[in-house]
Every structure is written in structure tokens, then in C-alpha cells.
Amino acid sequence: MKIFLSYGHDNAAEALVLRIKTDLAHLGHDVWLDRERIEFGDDWRREVTEGIIESDQVLAFLSEHSTRWT
Numbered sequence: 001m002k003i004f005l006s007y008g009h010d011n012a013a014e015a016l017v018l019r020i021k022t023d024l025a026h027l028g029h030d031v032w033l034d035r036e037r038i039e040f041g042d043d044w045r046r047e048v049t050e051g052i053i054e055s056d057q058v059l060a061f062l063s064e065h066s067t068r069w070t
Helices: 011-026 044-054
Strands: 001-005 030-032 059-062
Touching: 001 044, 011 030, 011 059, 044 059
Parallel strands: 001 030, 001 059
Antiparallel strands: none
16 A cells, blocks of 8 residues: 655654654555655655655644644
């Protein structure tokens, strides 16, 4: 299964997301994580959109950082 992981980029959330990504990959899933799939100079919006569209599931991690008001 292709799984897209979405999260806010703060240290606390990232550690949890990386752990879950590793666990899912060990179970045989193809896990999409922005820091591994988007390279410098890429159109990040296009890459994220394609990652979501091509995935079977999207797993969103909500944290204080990701849901903050600016």
C-alpha cells in the first residue's frame, strides 16, 4: 500500500512521524515522506499533490505546530 504522511515540521512531530514511517516501511508499505521525496529545486506543491494523488491512504499528524494560527 502507498501511504502519504503529512505533518507539521517541528521536532516533536518529526520524531514520531519518522518512527511510524520506519514501522510502516518494515511492514512492506511504500511510504511517501516529503523530506525523502522532494529535492532542492523541485516544485514542492506539484510533488506533494502528486504524492497524495498516487497514494492509497493519507495519514495526517496534527500537532500544535501544524494547526497553529499565523
